[in-house]
Amino acid sequence: xxxxxxxxxxxxxxxxxxxxxxxxxxxxxxxxxxxxxxxxxxxxxxxxxxxxxxxxxxxxxxxxxxxxxxxxxxxxxxxxxxxxxxxxxxxxxxxxxxxxxxxxxxxxxxxxxxxxxxxxxxxxxxxxxxxxxxxxxxxxxxxxxxxxxxxxxxxxxxxxxxxxxxxxxxxxxxxxxxxxxxxxxxxxxxxxxxxxxxxxxxxxxxxxxxxxxxxxxxxxxxxxxxxxxxxxxxxxxxxxxxxxxxxxxxxxxxxxxxxxxxxxxxxxxxxxxxxxxxxxxxxxxxxxxxxxxxxxxxxxxxxxxxxxxxxxxxxxxxxxxxxxxxxxxxxxxxxxxxxxxxxxxxxxxxxxxxxxxxxxxxxxxxxxxxxxxxxxxxxxxxxxxxxxxxxxxxx
Amino acid sequence: xxxxxxxxxxxxxxxxxxxxxxxxxxxxxxxxxxxxxxxxxxxxxxxxxxxxxxxxxxxxxxxxxxxxxxxxxxxxxxxxxxxxxxxxxxxxxxxxxxxxxxxxxxxxxxxxxxxxxxxxxxxxxxxxxxxxxxxxxxxxxxxxxxxxxxxxxxxxxxxxxxx
Numbered sequence: 001x002x003x004x005x006x007x008x009x010x011x012x013x014x015x016x017x018x019x020x021x022x023x024x025x026x027x028x029x030x031x032x033x034x035x036x037x038x039x040x041x042x043x044x045x046x047x048x049x050x051x052x053x054x055x056x057x058x059x060x061x062x063x064x065x066x067x068x069x070x071x072x073x074x075x076x077x078x079x080x081x082x083x084x085x086x087x088x089x090x091x092x093x094x095x096x097x098x099x100x101x102x103x104x105x106x107x108x109x110x111x112x113x114x115x116x117x118x119x120x121x122x123x124x125x126x127x128x129x130x131x132x133x134x135x136x137x138x139x140x141x142x143x144x145x146x147x148x149x150x151x152x153x154x155x156x157x158x159x160x161x162x163x164x165x166x167x168x169x170x171x172x173x174x175x176x177x178x179x180x181x182x183x184x185x186x187x188x189x190x191x192x193x194x195x196x197x198x199x200x201x202x203x204x205x206x207x208x209x210x211x212x213x214x215x216x217x218x219x220x221x222x223x224x225x226x227x228x229x230x231x232x233x234x235x236x237x238x239x240x241x242x243x244x245x246x247x248x249x250x251x252x253x254x255x256x257x258x259x260x261x262x263x264x265x266x267x268x269x270x271x272x273x274x275x276x277x278x279x280x281x282x283x284x285x286x287x288x289x290x291x292x293x294x295x296x297x298x299x300x301x302x303x304x305x306x307x308x309x310x311x312x313x314x315x316x317x318x319x320x321x322x323x324x325x326x327x328x329x330x331x332x333x334x335x336x337x338x339x340x341x342x343x344x345x346x347x348x349x350x351x352x353x354x355x356x357x358x359x360x361x362x363x364x365x366x367x368x369x370x371x372x373x374x375x376x377x378x379x380x381x382x383x384x385x386x387x388x389x390x391x392x393x394x395x
Numbered sequence: 396x397x398x399x400x401x402x403x404x405x406x407x408x409x410x411x412x413x414x415x416x417x418x419x420x421x422x423x424x425x426x427x428x429x430x431x432x433x434x435x436x437x438x439x440x441x442x443x444x445x446x447x448x449x450x451x452x453x454x455x456x457x458x459x460x461x462x463x464x465x466x467x468x469x470x471x472x473x474x475x476x477x478x479x480x481x482x483x484x485x486x487x488x489x490x491x492x493x494x495x496x497x498x499x500x501x502x503x504x505x506x507x508x509x510x511x512x513x514x515x516x517x518x519x520x521x522x523x524x525x526x527x528x529x530x531x532x533x534x535x536x537x538x539x540x541x542x543x544x545x546x547x548x549x550x551x552x553x554x555x556x557x558x
Contacts, residue, residue: 034554037554302422305420305421306420309420
């Protein structure tokens with residue numbers, strides 16, 4: 001049977017993730033130290049897990065309202081206000097999704113017409129471009145450079161804008177580079193956004209993971225931007241709850257209504273038990289002033305400093321990331337690009353890192369190293385990488 | 396002790412083979428400063444020893460470990476201290492703790508085999524003055540010790556690489 005004629009052209013044209021194959025090899029070999037995962041190595045706060053279990057015991061195993069538990073949306077509103085000084089109305093502007101990924105897709109689905117362009121900073125998380133394409137849009141990369149510490153600059157944004165531009169995806173703190181956008185940079189972006197009258201999808205899933213005293217500034221907090229921003233966030237990173245799949249979207253009511261409509265028809269509602277767990281995570285957080293997040297961030301910070309120092313010391317230059325839990329060193333000094341480096345490192349030294357080109361063309365000379373691993377495993381891996389680099393380094 | 400000392404200890408307690416330079420990078424101090432802090436903690440006895448944690452199940456020689464609950468008569472001036480000191484002098488004794496609850500001292504004893512440990516208890520320990528009674532529990536298997544899981548059957552959760 002010739003399936004091609006039955007399948008969606010749009011979907012078939014999306015390239016499969018090349019990374020999968022690489023990590024299928026890495027994951028099978030028990031000796032391999034993987035530095036590839038993009039999820040916390042900490043446990044979900046026990047109060048959250050317990051609330052999830054209790055909700056099952058109590059028989060709360062049915063649908064919630066489409067937009068999610070009212071109490072959870074209230075807590076999220078309170079959390080955003082307390083931690084990032086942004087105000088959203090729980091009932092009309094916030095709803096719960098199955099992870100932040102769903103929220104990204106819904107936002108794009110709700111705003112895009114065929115041929116609309118969406119600007120995606122590069123390098124960035126792998127699912128933005130395919131989501132744009134699946135929603136009938138065209139993804140236009142805006143390259144970010146290590147010289148700018150991988151921030152999106154107003155200039156680079158402006159260059160990517162065309163009359164067809166509908167929106168900008170703003171993924172900071174950034175996966176894979178660890179870049180953050182300080183308030184001043186956001187204000188410059190805001191000017192361009194306003195001038196060209198476009199929307200912004202601000203993916204702030206790593207908002208709690210910032211280092212060196214720099215707290216995250218939400219794009220929705222920049223003057224005049226809330227009305228043209230869809231704020232996307234979730235519990236995966238801040239509360240180490242990746243497997244629970246709880247995210248949320250905050251948007252002006254007109255956009256909210258359209259997004260919720262799609263959510264209602266394709267998802268119904270996020271998992272009820274996960275929502276109870278998330279609710280308890282927030283309540284517990286307020287009780288101890290988010291001490292668990294702070295302890296987690298302190299621990300990431302120690303690993304981050306260790307890696308930056310080691311990598312720069314061995315000649316893999318990397319700028320000091322101020323957010324997320326990745327470092328993004330340049331591997332040019334070995335005469336290899338990121339993909340060659342990652343393959344050879346896996347074969348010879350049994351350490352798995354993610355080639356930078358997975359996150360867009362401009363990441364090709366880099367690799368992503370996650371520090372969601374214990375210091376002692378990072379030390380082992382760094383010793384191996386150092387030996388490997390010594391062997392191949394060109395002067 | 397401040398927050399930096401706590402961080403230094405946290406790193407070393409997990410892996411004491413980090414060099415002072417590496418610890419300095421991790422906690423964000425100069426190497427010199429870290430060296431001094433480590434030395435101060437060694438001198439003050441805060442860092443008591445650097446050691447290797449062995450999985451006794453995998454050693455070629457057998458080691459038998461017993462936990463012994465001991466009831467004693469506390470003494471007038473020194474309370475439990477004098478008897479505890481008498482007990483920890485023995486080389487076979489690896490740990491001595493004063494406990495709340497049903498008994499007074501908890502002692503860990505190591506020996507080559509059951510007989511050796513039994514002889515220690517019957518000949519040396521229970522005959523000591525002020526010791527009222529002992530209850531010896533032999534450890535059959537160590538699944539986790541000092542925060543390290545020793546269980547080979549432990550199924551490590553596969554963490555998926557999702558970018």
